[in-house]
Amino acid sequence: MTMPSKLYDVLIVGKGPAGISAALYALRANLSVAIVAKDSGALSRAHLISNYYGLEAPIPGADLEKRGETQAKALGAEFFDGEVLDLMFSDVFELKTKDAAFKAKTVIVAAGAVRSKAPVPGLDAYEGKGVSYCAVCDGFFYRKKPVAVLGNGAFALAEAKELLPLASSVTICTLGKDPLVEISSEFSVEKEALESVEGNGKVERLKFASGKTVAVDGIFVALGSASAADLARKAGAAVEKNKLVVDEKLMTTVPGLFAAGDCLGGILQVAVAVGEGARAALGSIEFIRK
Ligand SMILES: Cc1cc2nc3c(=O)[nH]c(=O)nc-3n(C[C@H](O)[C@H](O)[C@H](O)COP(=O)(O)OP(=O)(O)OC[C@H]3O[C@@H](n4cnc5c(N)ncnc54)[C@H](O)[C@@H]3O)c2cc1C
Known part of the structure; x- marks a missing residue:
C-alpha cells in the first residue's frame, strides 16, 4: 500500500x-x-x-x-x-x-x-438485531460467532477482513452475482441469491434460493461501494x-x-x-x- x-x-x-x-x-x-x-x-x-x-x-x-x-x-x-x-x-x-x-x-x-438497497425481504426488520452496516463499529459484538457479509466487491471484502479476527467464521454472500474481487479461502463464499433472513426476534440464519440455510448471528451489509x-x-x-x-x-x-x-x-x-x-x-x- x-x-x-x-x-x-x-x-x-x-x-x-x-x-x-x-x-x-x-x-x-x-x-x-x-x-x-x-x-x-x-x-x-x-x-x-x-x-x-x-x-x-x-x-x-x-x-x-x-x-x-x-x-x-x-x-x-x-x-x-x-x-x-x-x-x-x-x-x-x-x-x-x-x-x-x-x-x-x-x-x-x-x-x-x-x-442500492439490500435485495433481501425482511432485512430491515433485523436492523440492530443482528443486521449491521459497519464492521469496525459492531464486529466486537460477534466475537467467536458466525457472521455473514452481503456484497460482492472490494468494500465487502474489506468488511469481511475486519471481521475475520473476531468472528468464528465469515461467509461472504454475493447475492447471485459473481465476486468482483479475489476472495481467499479464509472465507466461505455463498453465491446463491438470498431468499430471506430468519430468526426469532434476532438474526439466526440465512435462507438461500435453493432452500439451503446457513446459521449466522450477524449480517453485515456491504453492497457496492x-x-x-x-x-x-x-x-x-x-x-x-x-x-x-x-x-x-x-x-x-x-x-x-x-x-x-x-x-x-x-x-x-x-x-x-x-x-x-x-x-x-x-x-x-x-x-x-x-
Ligand atoms: C440520470 C440523471 C440525471 C440528472 N439530471 C439532473 C439535472 O438535469 N439537473 C440537476 O441539477 N441535477 C441532475 N441530476 C442530479 C445531479 O447529477 C446530482 O445532484 C449531482 O451530481 C450530485 O453531486 P454530488 O457531488 O453530491 O454527487 P455525485 O455527482 O454522485 O458524485 C459522487 C462522487 O463520489 C464518488 N464516490 C462515491 N463513493 C465513493 C467511494 N466509496 N470511494 C471513492 N469515491 C466514491 C463517486 O465516484 C463520485 O465521484 C441528475 C442525476 C442523474 C443520475
Whole structure:
C-alpha cells in the first residue's frame, strides 16, 4: 500500500459537483487539497443539464463534470482514482483505498447518493438485531460467532477482513452475482441469491434460493461501494436513519469531518450540491484556521 507522505489540509471523497465545488473554495483559501474518487458519479450519467446557472445551452452532464475537474486541477487539486474503503480518525484523518492511504487535517465526504438497497425481504426488520452496516463499529459484538457479509466487491471484502479476527467464521454472500474481487479461502463464499433472513426476534440464519440455510448471528451489509454513511460510521460520526448528522456548517459530529451534496439527501440537484460543497469547504477552512 502506498501512502503519500503529505498531510493534506482537505481530503475530499468524490469528484462530483459537491466535491469539486468544495475543492475550489479550499484551494482559493490556499489550502492543499486531494480528491479521491472511484468514478465520475451521478452527473456523468445525466444526459443534458439545462437547469444550472450560467449555461447558455444545455450541456451533457459528463462535459460539465469534466469542466469542474479541469478547473480544480488548474488551481492545484491533486486527483487520485480509487474506491475509499476505510476512514479513521486518531490525531489526523486517515483514509484508505485498496492500494493507497492518505492523511488529512479535515475530510469532506461528497460521495453522492446511494441508490442500492439490500435485495433481501425482511432485512430491515433485523436492523440492530443482528443486521449491521459497519464492521469496525459492531464486529466486537460477534466475537467467536458466525457472521455473514452481503456484497460482492472490494468494500465487502474489506468488511469481511475486519471481521475475520473476531468472528468464528465469515461467509461472504454475493447475492447471485459473481465476486468482483479475489476472495481467499479464509472465507466461505455463498453465491446463491438470498431468499430471506430468519430468526426469532434476532438474526439466526440465512435462507438461500435453493432452500439451503446457513446459521449466522450477524449480517453485515456491504453492497457496492462504501457510502457516505458507511464512511462516517467508521470515523465515529453519528448517523441517523442512514443519514449523516451535520450542523449548519455541514460538519458531522466528528470535528473536522464534513459532508456535502447528494449524500446528505434532500434535493438531489447540481445547484444544491455545488452550494453545499462551498459551505462544507468554508467550514473546513474555518476549522483549520482555528
Ligand atoms: C440520470 C440523471 C440525471 C440528472 N439530471 C439532473 C439535472 O438535469 N439537473 C440537476 O441539477 N441535477 C441532475 N441530476 C442530479 C445531479 O447529477 C446530482 O445532484 C449531482 O451530481 C450530485 O453531486 P454530488 O457531488 O453530491 O454527487 P455525485 O455527482 O454522485 O458524485 C459522487 C462522487 O463520489 C464518488 N464516490 C462515491 N463513493 C465513493 C467511494 N466509496 N470511494 C471513492 N469515491 C466514491 C463517486 O465516484 C463520485 O465521484 C441528475 C442525476 C442523474 C443520475
